[in-house]
Amino acid sequence: MKSICISLLLLCSLQAQAGVTVVEPWVRTTAPGQKVAAGYVRIVSDKDVALVSANSSFADKVEVHEMQMDDGIMRMRPLKQLELKANTPVELKPGGLHLMLVGIKNAVKAGDAIPLTLVFEDKKAARESVDVVFNGRAVAHQGMEHHAH
Structure with a gap:
């Protein structure tokens, strides 16, 4: 009975730690020789956190970037962190918002598995790292948002 209680406590603590959920991670394919790639994903957290690195x-x-219209021109800029509100x-x-992979080692091809670690921080400065494989x-038609790199 004692081992069952300990197992349940461990299970509950693992669920509490797993507060960030990452869904549908992918990276856009690149041309040979291209040195940057854009990553996309949907993230939800069960508490207020920030993606800090x-x-x-x-x-x-790897940087978090946002796209903004500035005097009729779409511009991209890095963010120091990305705030996520609970749920x-x-x-x-x-x-829009995206991850910019700078200095990629190889061209990204369809089906490639690209490992990333996302680091989140809560209001108490507690950090949680989430390892994700982006595909x-x-x-079909590449956008212009990354051609200036």
């Missing part, structure tokens, strides 16, 4: 063995660095999904998608995916 990301990294991948596939790229030199409110945030979608990183083409033409390479071709897009």
Whole structure:
């Protein structure tokens, strides 16, 4: 009976730790020689947190970027962190918020598995790392949002 109680407590603590859910992670395919790639995903957390960093063995660095209209021109800029409100999904998608993989090691092909670690921080500065595998995916017509890199 004691081992059952301990097992239940461990299970509950694992669920409490797993407060961030990542859904449908993918990276847009790239041309040979291209040094950047864009990653997209839907994230939801059961508490207020911020995505404070990301990294991948596939790229030199990973940044969170946002797209904004500025004097009629769509511009991209990095964010220091991305705030997530409890139980409110945030979608990183083409033409909006996205992950920018800078200094990619190889071209991204459809079906590639690209490992990333997303690091979240709560209001008490407690950090949670979430390891995610992003899938390479071709897009029918490539957007212009990343051609300036």
